[in-house]
Amino acid sequence: MSTARRKHKRIKMVLPIRVWAKDITNKAFNELAHTLDITPQGARIGAIHYQLKLGDKVMVQYRQRKISFKVVWVRALEGTKEFQIGVEALESGETWGLELTGCDQADSDQQPVTVQ
Numbered sequence: 001m002s003t004a005r006r007k008h009k010r011i012k013m014v015l016p017i018r019v020w021a022k023d024i025t026n027k028a029f030n031e032l033a034h035t036l037d038i039t040p041q042g043a044r045i046g047a048i049h050y051q052l053k054l055g056d057k058v059m060v061q062y063r064q065r066k067i068s069f070k071v072v073w074v075r076a077l078e079g080t081k082e083f084q085i086g087v088e089a090l091e092s093g094e095t096w097g098l099e100l101t102g103c104d105q106a107d108s109d110q111q112p113v114t115v116q
Helices: none
Strands: 016-022 028-039 042-048 057-062 065-076 083-089
Touching: 016 042, 042 065, 057 083
Parallel strands: none
Antiparallel strands: 016 028, 016 057, 028 042, 042 083, 057 065, 065 083
16 A cells, blocks of 8 residues: 555554454455554554454454454565564554554654654
């Protein structure tokens, strides 16, 4: 996905998460994973060991928050049985419970991004 289509700038941040979903064979799974970067309404998630497809719904738990996402892209990592997925929140509003400042515009590199 190109940054021209993003509403928010990505923030490199590794957060431990738990993911619930159904894979392409409709088998339910629940596994520990992590974010690679986040936006206020989405994330790039790594350490997924089940194949998903575009449009799949996933439930992500970060701390005590449970967030519903849809899969917007899937990438198989070469030489492994691991996948990265891009997800977008199904509901608007505060997602991660973190104050993410400086990520309001995808193409604005003038403001530093900080997490408080």
